[in-house]
Amino acid sequence: MIPFLDLAQVYAAHRQELDAAWHRVMQRGWFIAGDELSAFEKEFSSFTGTRHCIGVANGLDALHLVLRAWGIGPGDEVIVPSQTFIATWLAVSWCGATPVPVEVDAQTCNLDPLLVEAAITARTKAMVPVHLYGQPADMAPLTELARRRGLKVLEDAAQAHGARYRGQSCGGLGDAAGWSMYPGKNLGAFGDGGAITTNDDALAASLRQLRSYGSVVKYQHDLAGFNSRLDELQAALLRVRLQHLASDNGHRAKLAAEYLERLQGVAGLTLPVVPQWAEPVWHLFVVRCADRDGLQRWLQERGIATQIHYPVPPHRAGAYAASHADLHLPVADAWADQCLSLPISPYHSVEQIGQIAEAVRAFFR
Numbered sequence: 001m002i003p004f005l006d007l008a009q010v011y012a013a014h015r016q017e018l019d020a021a022w023h024r025v026m027q028r029g030w031f032i033a034g035d036e037l038s039a040f041e042k043e044f045s046s047f048t049g050t051r052h053c054i055g056v057a058n059g060l061d062a063l064h065l066v067l068r069a070w071g072i073g074p075g076d077e078v079i080v081p082s083q084t085f086i087a088t089w090l091a092v093s094w095c096g097a098t099p100v101p102v103e104v105d106a107q108t109c110n111l112d113p114l115l116v117e118a119a120i121t122a123r124t125k126a127m128v129p130v131h132l133y134g135q136p137a138d139m140a141p142l143t144e145l146a147r148r149r150g151l152k153v154l155e156d157a158a159q160a161h162g163a164r165y166r167g168q169s170c171g172g173l174g175d176a177a178g179w180s181m182y183p184g185k186n187l188g189a190f191g192d193g194g195a196i197t198t199n200d201d202a203l204a205a206s207l208r209q210l211r212s213y214g215s216v217v218k219y220q221h222d223l224a225g226f227n228s229r230l231d232e233l234q235a236a237l238l239r240v241r242l243q244h245l246a247s248d249n250g251h252r253a254k255l256a257a258e259y260l261e262r263l264q265g266v267a268g269l270t271l272p273v274v275p276q277w278a279e280p281v282w283h284l285f286v287v288r289c290a291d292r293d294g295l296q297r298w299l300q301e302r303g304i305a306t307q308i309h310y311p312v313p314p315h316r317a318g319a320y321a322a323s324h325a326d327l328h329l330p331v332a333d334a335w336a337d338q339c340l341s342l343p344i345s346p347y348h349s350v351e352q353i354g355q356i357a358e359a360v361r362a363f364f365r
Contacts, residue, residue, distance in 0.1 A: 002343055002352050004305040007183055009347040011190075014240055021236040031232045033212070040235040041195075043242055047162075048171035050197040052204035055230030056211050059158045059180025062194040063091035063128065065228060066154050066176045069206040072097050072125050079119055079127040079151075081111045082313060082332035088128055088156050089314045091178075100124070101315055101324075103331045107273040109133070109286075109339075113141035117149075126152040131160035131170050133309070134186065134283030135274065139165050139173040146174075154178065157197075161187040162249045164279035171197040181230075181238060186252070186283050187245050189234040248346040252282040255344050255353050259285055262357035266364050270338075284309055287360075288338040296340055298363045304356055307341045 011018060025036060037055050045053035056062050072078065074096035080088050082101040092099040102119045105112045111129045127146060129137040139155075146153045153174030157163075160170045161179070171177040181193030198204055209216050214225025230238075256272075263271055270288040274280060286309065289295055296306050313332040315324040342356055 001303045002305065002348070002356060004307050004341070004343050005184055005345050006347060007188075009345075010188070010241075013347070014244065017240045017243075018237055021240050022233065025233045025236050028232075032229060034232045036232045036236040036239065037230055040230070040239050040242070043239060044195060045197060047169070047242060047245070048177075048197045049169045050172040050177075051199045051201070052197065054196045054198075054204060054207045054211065055235060056194045056196060057228040057230065058192040059178060059182060059194040060087040060091055060094075061211075061226070061228040062178030062180070062196045063087065063154065063156060064094045065207055065210050065226065066178060066196055066198075066203070067091060067095045067097070067126065069203055069210055070126065070152055075123060076125045077121060077123045078125060079111075079116060080314075081109075081128075081130050081132070082315065082329040083109055083310070083335045084130045084132060084156070084314065085158070085310055086314045086317055086319070087158070087180075088130055089320065092128070093319075097125070098123075099314075099320075101327070101329060101332070103329055104132075104335070105138075106331050106334075108135060108137075108275070109335050110135065110137040111142065113138050113145070116142065117145055120149055120151070124149070124151060126154055128154045128156050129174070130156040130158075131163055133272070133280070133286050134159045134163055135272070135280035136160065136163050136165035136170055136173075136278045138275070138277075143174060152176075158182075159185065159283040160281060161185065161283075162245055163281045166277045172199060175200060176203060181234070186249060186281055187238065187241055189241075190237050191234055193230050193234045193238065194228075195230065244346075249281045251346045252344055253280075255348055255350065256280075256282045256285055258350055258353045259342065259344070259357060262354065263287070263360060266361055268364050269360065282344055284341045285344040286339050286341050288335070288340070289364075290338065292338050292340050295360070295363050299356070299359055302359050304359055305343065308339060309341050310339075311336055
């Protein structure tokens with residue numbers, strides 16, 4: 001069996017360092033808003049090349065709190081990609097605002113900059129480009145359009161830890177970025193976790209207040225805030241994983257190159273397309289084919305686990321289907337019907353990728 005992802009291997013690979021971090025927190029006896037969180041925030045802001053990192057409870061909160069801090073609410077509109085994990089849309093809905101989907105690029109499944117301006121109205125306040133599957137969205141035209149039209153840009157960087165766009169790290173390309181540290185992410189916690197990065201001093205101060213009951217001074221609650229804090233234990237464990245992130249991403253890139261070489265030219269199979277300006281971190285390796293379900297069954301029968309990211313685009317999900325019943329988003333629908341994620345992680349070997357590629361080629365033969 002070749003697993004899609006074996007998180008037990010994360011612990012096995014770094015057991016000594018992770019145990020030391022865990023014991024450090026336990027022995028200190030301080031579990032919320034302490035030295036480990038402060039250290040992680042400094043280290044991750046340095047990693048992303050931003051001035052501020054604010055640790056929060058999860059990736060959805062990271063997006064939601066930024067929109068809240070910008071004052072986005074009922075009556076406002078926020079542009080989102082037509083195909084993404086539903087958290088991108090939910091963050092907008094939690095503010096009482098309306099997510100306005102714009103079709104994704106047919107090759108990359110990232111927000112198509114050529115289609116965004118037509119979706120802007122007098123009520124549009126922000127856009128949320130997603131670096132889907134660990135590949136940067138085309139940010140330059142999006143940020144230029146946002147500046148020209150007076151909009152905020154919030155990067156959904158939940159899958160892009162370490163990805164670079166035109167040589168610059170994701171997380172500092174827009175006005176702010178929301179990160180998920182869900183266990184399966186390239187920089188994953190051992191439970192839920194998230195973070196926000198920004199170069200905006202005032203925004204960072206507001207977010208630190210919002211994440212902690214709207215309080216700066218204990219028992220003084222000046223805002224109607226939230227309880228969304230990255231705890232000390234997760235921060236300590238993430239500090240360990242951050243030290244290995246560059247090498248882990250390098251291994252992912254090596255495996256992706258192996259896939260691309262071995263699967264090149266397979267008729268009926270569409271491989272990931274990487275623009276020249278993008279340096280993806282290969283959170284996922286996503287192929288497409290008309291008989292996606294047949295390919296998945298074929299691989300499963302041969303002991304190869306795969307996943308689908310994502311089989312239901314947000315406008316078809318129960319949370320939004322009724323209000324979007326007449327919406328026509330054929331590119332998003334096609335991606336949802338055809339995409340299949342093949343195994344890729346720091347713990348897969350080149351030999352395993354060769355086995356998987358041969359099994360895929362056999363299906364199409």
